[in-house]
Amino acid sequence: MFQTEHGYDLVKLFRAEFELCKLKAGETAAILSSSSAPGLPGPWRYRREYVEAAFRAFADLRVAAFHIELPPIPKPVLPIGEGPLGLMTAGMGKTALGQLHSALGALKEVDFVFDLAMTLFSPELAEIVAGGPRVLICVEPPEVCTRLFPSQDLKRRLLNAQRRMEKGKMKTLRVTSTAGTDLTMEIGQYGRFVEGGYADDPSRWDAFPSGQVGCFPNDGSGEGVIVLDKGDQVVLPYMRYIGEPVKLTVKEGYIRAIDGGVDAQLMRDHLESWGDPEVYALGHQSLGLHPHARWDALGVYGWDSMGMDGRIFYGGYLLGTGPNTLGGGTRDTPCHFDIPMRNCTAKIDGEVLIDQGKIVAEDLRVKGR
């Protein structure tokens, strides 16, 4: 047994997770990590104990594995004297793999990559999965991974939601709330994504844990207002609950005004600091379907978690800003806000999926909730 100080058996946890990923005897795996950099928030100092526990879990399953450790972030991301505020989002989508072709080549050769380096949004992740390996990103602490352990039922319900966001079919997504949100977007131009918590099919990447389904507005689409209410969260970039309402005015897919108190000032100044008009664009719009994820987890974990609870809590609506590369778009601006909201109503082509924070579409619901 390989037990953490809080009593979690990581080998058992990872073995169960790898079995969900359909890892079989005779397959090969790589553990990918990236060493920390000064100033990076907690979760980005990857958990070294995960490497040993993963090795043991792979061995239990008779999967041959090796470990690659990357330098923190490639140099061009952090120019001396010019580094942008917020290494979290500055490093998003950037890995050293772009400069290390032999390492990238090795990762393309295995069946499964256990990714502690967070390659999400990077072109190298797309390159790896294109050849068949499945990739599982894991950056949350043991207690979050354990409590939010995925299930096939979660995946089933996420796929049901994803079908309503089908690429190539013009649809209308409208989100409203009692706080005053009323935003309408056309969707269908870009791909949608499901993070179900495990990567079980060839060429699939996923995050452990997760439980969200998302889509992207069409180019230039998005009209209305979003009102972030007290208790809504800004998971990225600053892990904070909203203390007073913030009104975002959206026109043609871009946030054009940010009004309110200190939370509005924070958001306005942070977005402005990037000097890039694309940071104001609407990014992924996601629904949370995980029955065990908790809205109050941010208050407990802070920066010891990547905030996955907030992204995926049952009946949550997540407003993302910035990049749309995950959906196949070309907007790769590095500033990304993840803003989970409570008590929203979300409709696609008039069908109510979530009503004031309650999931009402029958095939998205957990029995009894």
Ligand SMILES: [Fe+2]
């Ligand atoms: Fe996001």
